[in-house]
C-alpha cells in the first residue's frame with residue numbers, strides 16, 4: 467500500500483486539495499478531522515464538557531466510529547448513525563478542538579487510522595499524520611498558506627455564501643488557532659522532518675491539486 471500523509475493548519479485548503487488529488491490518483495481520501503468531529507458530537511450529545519478529559523475518556527468505550535467511502539466522499543457513522551451532515555457546525559468545531567487535545571482520544575483513534583492505511587492506498591489529512599499516525603508514509607506533505615491568504619480565502623467563502631465577513635477578526639482567529647494547534651502538549655502541529663512543504667499561497671486551487679498529484683506520481 468502507498469500512504470501519503472498530509473498535515474497543515476486549518477484553512478490551508480488541505481481537505482479540498484487532497485480530495486481532488488485522491489480522485490485523480492484513485493486513492494482513498496481519509497479526512498481524520500471528521501473522525502475527531504464524530505467523537506466530539508457524541509460528547510456534546512451526552513452533555514459532557516469537552517474539556518473534561520476524564521469525562522470524555524469514560525465515554526470512549528461507548529463510541530463506535532465507522533466510515534464508508536462513497537462517490538460523495540467519506541461518510542461518518544456514529545454507532546451506526548450517519549452523522550456526516552452534523553459534524554461541521556461551529557459548536558462541534560469548538561468541541562473537537564478541545565477533545566482532540568486529550569491524549570486518550572488520540573490514542574483511541576490511532577489504530578483506526580492506521581488500519582485504514584493498511585487496507586487502502588490513502589491520502590490521509592490531519593495534524594499529526596506524518597509525525598505520529600503514519601511515520602513510515604512513503605510521502606509526507608506539509609500543506610500550508612500564509613495566514614493572510616487563508617483569511618482572504620475564508621472571507622471569499624463567506625461572502626460567496628452571502629454572509630458578512632470581517633477580514634481583521636478572521637485573520638486574528640487564524641493566527642490564534644495556529645498558535646494553539648502548534649503549542650498543545652499532545653501531538654502538536656508541526657512539519658515532519660522528512661516532509662515536503664507545499665505552500666499554496668498565491669496558487670489557484672487547480673495549481674495546488676496539480677502540484678500534489680505530481681509529488682505523489684514522482685514517488686509511485
Ligand code: DC
Nearest residue numbers: 498499500502562563566592593594
Ligand atoms: O481538520 P478539521 O478542521 O476538521 O479538524 C477539526 C479539529 O480536529 C481541529 O481542532 C484539529 C483537530 N484534529 C487533530 O487534532 N488531529 C487530526 N489528525 C485532525 C484534526
